[in-house]
Amino acid sequence: MINVVSLTKDYKTGKEVVPVLKGVDLSIKAGEFVCIMGPSGSGKTTLLHLLGGLDTPTSGSIQINGKELTSQSEKNRTLLRRKEMGFVFQNYQLLPTLTVYENIIFPLHADGKKASPGDVDELLNAVELKGYENRFPHELSGGQQQRVAIARSLIHQPSILLADEPTGNLDRKRSGDILDLLAKFHYEQKQTIVMVTHDMFAAGYADRIILFKDGVIEAEVKREDEDYARFLARFMA
Amino acid sequence: MSVKHSLLALLYEKPRHGYELKTGFEALVEGLWPLNAGQVYTTLDRLERDSFVESLSHDKKDRKQYTITQAGKEELWFWLNEPVGRSLFKDEFYIKFLCASHVSYDNKKSMIRDQKETILKDILHLTHLRKQMSLSGNDTMKLLIEGALLHLEADMKWLERIEEEL
Amino acid sequence: MLGSWLVSWRNLTRHKKRFLFTLVALTLGVTVMTSMLIAKYTISNLMNEQEELYAGEADFWIQSSDGFFHESDIVWLKQAVEVDTGITSLIKQGFVDMETDTLSQRAVRFTGVSDFQSDIITLPVKDGDVTEEGLIITENAANLWGKEVGDTVTFEGIETLKITAIVYEGPMLNSPRTIKDALNQNFRVMLPLKTLQSGSGLDNQISNYRFSVREDIAPKEFLDSYQAKLEDSSLFIQPVVVDNQQNNDVASIYYVFDLIAILAVFISAFITFNMIHTSIVERNREIGIMKSLGYTGGHVVRLLVQEISILALIGTVLGVSLGVWLGDAIQEILITAIATQNIEYDAVLVGPVLISIIVGLLFPFVAAGLPVYQAGKIPILQAMLEKDSSIRSNHLKLSRILLGIIFTLIGLIDNVWAFLFLFVGLVLLLPFWMRLLQLIISPFLSLLFGFSGKQALHSMKQFSGRNANTAAMLAIGVSLALFISAALQSLPQGIEEDIHATFGGEIHFEKETPWSKEELESLQQFPNVENVYPAYEVPNVTWYSNGEDEELREFSIMSFSEEAPQQFIVKEETTNHSGYPEIYIGDRALKEAGVEVGEIWTLHLPAGVQDVFIKGRVFTSHYSNYVAFAEENTIQEMMDWPWSYQVVIDAQNEESIPVIVEEIWGNYDASVSSVNTLPITVEKNTSGVTGIDDLFQVLLLLIIGIASIGISNTLFMNTMERVKEIGTMRALGFTKGQLRLMIIAEGLFIGIAGVVVGTIYGILVIYLNSISADNQGLLDFIIPWVSLVLATLGGILFTLLASWLPSQAASRISIKEAIHYE
Numbered sequence A: 001m002i003n004v005v006s007l008t009k010d011y012k013t014g015k016e017v018v019p020v021l022k023g024v025d026l027s028i029k030a031g032e033f034v035c036i037m038g039p040s041g042s043g044k045t046t047l048l049h050l051l052g053g054l055d056t057p058t059s060g061s062i063q064i065n066g067k068e069l070t071s072q073s074e075k076n077r078t079l080l081r082r083k084e085m086g087f088v089f090q091n092y093q094l095l096p097t098l099t100v101y102e103n104i105i106f107p108l109h110a111d112g113k114k115a116s117p118g119d120v121d122e123l124l125n126a127v128e129l130k131g132y133e134n135r136f137p138h139e140l141s142g143g144q145q146q147r148v149a150i151a152r153s154l155i156h157q158p159s160i161l162l163a164d165e166p167t168g169n170l171d172r173k174r175s176g177d178i179l180d181l182l183a184k185f186h187y188e189q190k191q192t193i194v195m196v197t198h199d200m201f202a203a204g205y206a207d208r209i210i211l212f213k214d215g216v217i218e219a220e221v222k223r224e225d226e227d228y229a230r231f232l233a234r235f236m237a
Numbered sequence B: 001m002s003v004k005h006s007l008l009a010l011l012y013e014k015p016r017h018g019y020e021l022k023t024g025f026e027a028l029v030e031g032l033w034p035l036n037a038g039q040v041y042t043t044l045d046r047l048e049r050d051s052f053v054e055s056l057s058h059d060k061k062d063r064k065q066y067t068i069t070q071a072g073k074e075e076l077w078f079w080l081n082e083p084v085g086r087s088l089f090k091d092e093f094y095i096k097f098l099c100a101s102h103v104s105y106d107n108k109k110s111m112i113r114d115q116k117e118t119i120l121k122d123i124l125h126l127t128h129l130r131k132q133m134s135l136s137g138n139d140t141m142k143l144l145i146e147g148a149l150l151h152l153e154a155d156m157k158w159l160e161r162i163e164e165e166l
Numbered sequence C: 001m002l003g004s005w006l007v008s009w010r011n012l013t014r015h016k017k018r019f020l021f022t023l024v025a026l027t028l029g030v031t032v033m034t035s036m037l038i039a040k041y042t043i044s045n046l047m048n049e050q051e052e053l054y055a056g057e058a059d060f061w062i063q064s065s066d067g068f069f070h071e072s073d074i075v076w077l078k079q080a081v082e083v084d085t086g087i088t089s090l091i092k093q094g095f096v097d098m099e100t101d102t103l104s105q106r107a108v109r110f111t112g113v114s115d116f117q118s119d120i121i122t123l124p125v126k127d128g129d130v131t132e133e134g135l136i137i138t139e140n141a142a143n144l145w146g147k148e149v150g151d152t153v154t155f156e157g158i159e160t161l162k163i164t165a166i167v168y169e170g171p172m173l174n175s176p177r178t179i180k181d182a183l184n185q186n187f188r189v190m191l192p193l194k195t196l197q198s199g200s201g202l203d204n205q206i207s208n209y210r211f212s213v214r215e216d217i218a219p220k221e222f223l224d225s226y227q228a229k230l231e232d233s234s235l236f237i238q239p240v241v242v243d244n245q246q247n248n249d250v251a252s253i254y255y256v257f258d259l260i261a262i263l264a265v266f267i268s269a270f271i272t273f274n275m276i277h278t279s280i281v282e283r284n285r286e287i288g289i290m291k292s293l294g295y296t297g298g299h300v301v302r303l304l305v306q307e308i309s310i311l312a313l314i315g316t317v318l319g320v321s322l323g324v325w326l327g328d329a330i331q332e333i334l335i336t337a338i339a340t341q342n343i344e345y346d347a348v349l350v351g352p353v354l355i356s357i358i359v360g361l362l363f364p365f366v367a368a369g370l371p372v373y374q375a376g377k378i379p380i381l382q383a384m385l386e387k388d389s390s391i392r393s394n395h396l397k398l399s400r401i402l403l404g405i406i407f408t409l410i411g412l413i414d415n416v417w418a419f420l421f422l423f424v425g426l427v428l429l430l431p432f433w434m435r436l437l438q439l440i441i442s443p444f445l446s447l448l449f450g451f452s453g454k455q456a457l458h459s460m461k462q463f464s465g466r467n468a469n470t471a472a473m474l475a476i477g478v479s480l481a482l483f484i485s486a487a488l489q490s491l492p493q494g495i496e497e498d499i500h501a502t503f504g505g506e507i508h509f510e511k512e513t514p515w516s517k518e519e520l521e522s523l524q525q526f527p528n529v530e531n532v533y534p535a536y537e538v539p540n541v542t543w544y545s546n547g548e549d550e551e552l553r554e555f556s557i558m559s560f561s562e563e564a565p566q567q568f569i570v571k572e573e574t575t576n577h578s579g580y581p582e583i584y585i586g587d588r589a590l591k592e593a594g595v596e597v598g599e600i601w602t603l604h605l606p607a608g609v610q611d612v613f614i615k616g617r618v619f620t621s622h623y624s625n626y627v628a629f630a631e632e633n634t635i636q637e638m639m640d641w642p643w644s645y646q647v648v649i650d651a652q653n654e655e656s657i658p659v660i661v662e663e664i665w666g667n668y669d670a671s672v673s674s675v676n677t678l679p680i681t682v683e684k685n686t687s688g689v690t691g692i693d694d695l696f697q698v699l700l701l702l703i704i705g706i707a708s709i710g711i712s713n714t715l716f717m718n719t720m721e722r723v724k725e726i727g728t729m730r731a732l733g734f735t736k737g738q739l740r741l742m743i744i745a746e747g748l749f750i751g752i753a754g755v756v757v758g759t760i761y762g763i764l765v766i767y768l769n770s771i772s773a774d775n776q777g778l779l780d781f782i783i784p785w786v787s788l789v790l791a792t793l794g795g796i797l798f799t800l801l802a803s804w805l806p807s808q809a810a811s812r813i814s815i816k817e818a819i820h821y822e
């Protein structure tokens, strides 16, 4: 459950204050697969970072599973993120000195937990990286790295998965595989997924598409909606 | 053309009667291509005429049961083996575009936009389908969808291109 | 836990060369520190051991102000219930019977003892049996005389004696090492009391009685009551005190040891700081990722702390092991330089090694403290989204400059340690100096290296902070090198001047028996003798130090008079008077006693417990300034010390000194206790300093060496952070040669900055010390030109060497890989 009310975020560049989010209201049900689309610079990544507690908003409220995020200390936000959230970053963000295996179990390790070999194995199979456990990130292809990042975001079975352009730099085949993977986990574990993407081919995977423009939600469409596709097409043009 | 061969493929599996063939076909294409019964029977008649199938027996409910013949099998192999060419004018929008230019149609812009919308709609629809195929493990179908999506992507690019030219 | 130590190890060794260089710097820092500590502790321990050996098991001793006294005078004491065991000895001069150039070379000081079994005297046995009655000589004597245990030696007047034991050199018995040394030092041997008494015609006469008291006796009360009992006789009792401060002033050597140790650790710490700082900046993004995945600031700090632990542990283990070896070598050199004889000693290892381990393990953490703390606080997003960690702000921080100025001002305070603050100021101000130098050096670099030079200047700006820190290390090394060589150059000169100023006359002559008026007059008639003055010295005056638990200290009080040549310089004096005996006291003793000029102070004199008035504070070259002076009359009348055993002789001229000395030996032979001349004293005191000169030069070179490792490390880091940039440059047509030149030019600039700033600060420190009142004006303002040239050339040469490896590494960067470098 994610509940966002009147969320704003300003950035200061020098003396200038740049408003990036200008009052976002958003509610995402548990288990929903939501996609956020919008032009470049509209504030999608900023919103995702705020949802993940990686940054603090200028004003407004964010509730994650009933807990107000903005009033938490940095430490508590870390704890919440560690327990409830998985993050997939646009450019993998793997830790170069850790092996594939160590990268994947990192969130568990940060939480002071032991990884059960069974779970890791299953995940490795799912992302088709069995046999690559002891490689270092620089010994992997881009797609493999992306899959490690996804495995890493899921190892601790988070209830919320935040994915920022998880298919950003991938070709059609690879991005399809990644999306299938996400869909599979979503289907099996019913976590809430918030995915930022530019890619129509990814958007079709979501139950709901939120359209972002200039720091506000311009519109949103549900899969069930009659004019779903037409509306989107209009919007994208 | 391909309905005919799809029915041959279904009969190759086992002998079936007309209605079975209709449902079988629909299952094959995951319900994406509805067939009416008439279409099935006219096709079967033609197949019987060409001796690709024969209807020797009837089932308990006294429905005609079709079986594939040796010639039918050969026809199926032949068809499967034959590569498929692509005609420039197979896509109706091409013809439309050609005709629109010919008659100096003014609304070319909206025509293209609407086409793009349609393609986008197809894309969203197909990606959703792809997700479902992937979840249900129907890999052949997933591949088909992928192919279609690639075509759509190309169409989209082309539309953007001619939009620029205008 | 994820084999997190393994991960730390991987992080640490990600850049192999950097890791290696940092480790070497760390190791060398610990090595130098350990060796310095070992040398210091060993010497200090040695001094104490020697003194304690001299004291043996004795608690008290009885002497007479008349010199010799009759055995029967103390029979009552020997039988006193409090006395446990005791030993009587007679000390008498004499000569060994052998061929030498001069009489003084044969001079022997006999100690006749009543009991060879007693543990009141302990001797370090080398060969034979010291409990067997017979002749005991030292190793040196045995060598010079060519004798072994069982051989016989003949002494003039005394029968031929069989050697029963040979002992190592020590405070009780020692002998000159060479026949030349024997000119000024006598052979000290031990023999049975009776033999000595009959041989020298001093039947029943003794010089002292040393004894221990029963364990249940309170020493203070015992001393008081016996002092009272002996009040009216010429005998006096004193506690046996272990206090070697009168014989040596090693504090200044300790000071240099400490300085070098601190310096080495400081520079190592700096290199560690640079490395950790860089490694954290480089990993900003990774740290951001870790935090985004649930790592807290504490986790990050722990990860880094693990890395530093590994570094510290390896560095300490290697450093301490090397340090033990180096320390052994250094103290060998030192002891040969300081000690006049071969002394048996044990290296003190436990303390120094423990301290080194603790410091070695801790200081990397201190050095890395700030960057690690900052790493814990790295904001997640900023770090993760950072594209290029090498783009940093380049403006001088005002706060840094202000702080630098404040530290510099503190550094100008007149205190031996204050100038360390000057160096902290130097570090803080260095970016500012670099800017200034850049203006001056830039044209030369561009001229010398062309386009590469220009490029180098650009990249210098990119890493200005790190480069400034590196130059600062070199600067500190260079300036201290200059300071210490200036000190070593001017110290002997200062010592010589001091001795000339306060020796008093040219010859000091001590006799076994008091001088009579007639004897003085006849001495006055010696050829070349200008004047003769009797001198008084109250030995073994004891008092309590001002330390935590008051401990007994011991010095002597020397006499002065209107006529006799002055043996001290008054530094401070009060106009007040009091009825108590007035004394002038040397600085070191004053500090140890914790008293002030103008105060009343209690001493244990031969006359018993006596309050004295501290009239003034003085400086003297006698007894390393651990001594006091009182007027001749005061000593005679109020301190119960009526006899003069010494004379101060004014020679007519410098050349006549040896002639007079020869004459003295000829006339007084067996009753000569000691003859000391001004030139010999000067030589003795300055030779030690010049002996350790070379050692310190080598150590300082080592420190500049460590600093240049820092330069190498910095250049490596600068290079590795620019891999992509360098790749692009190469792709755009920069040749390998140009690239090498560029890196070398960068190194050269750091080197020049370090040497120039170091020289300026070095001269400043020398100047500050020369005008320092705290230093007793021991140092003159001299610029050590040779060292200056050496440090400059050495610094630049080291820098070029240090730049070579990184320049090679840079030129090996593959263009293709560099451009794809993440």
Ligand SMILES: Nc1ncnc2c1ncn2[C@@H]1O[C@H](COP(=O)(O)OP(=O)(O)OP(=O)(O)O)[C@@H](O)[C@H]1O
Residues within 6 Å of the ligand: A011, A012, A013, A018, A020, A038, A039, A040, A041, A042, A043, A044, A045, A046, A047
């Ligand atoms: N640290 C920052 N300081 C100043 N402005 C920032 C900062 N981070 C982001 N912005 C601005 O905020 C706006 C929104 O950025 P954001 O990254 O959220 O966009 P986005 O929607 O994710 O765009 P894209 O699709 O290109 O990734 C942009 O205009 C950007 O310039």
Ligand SMILES: [Mg+2]
Residues within 6 Å of the ligand: A044, A045, A046
């Ligand atoms: Mg973005």
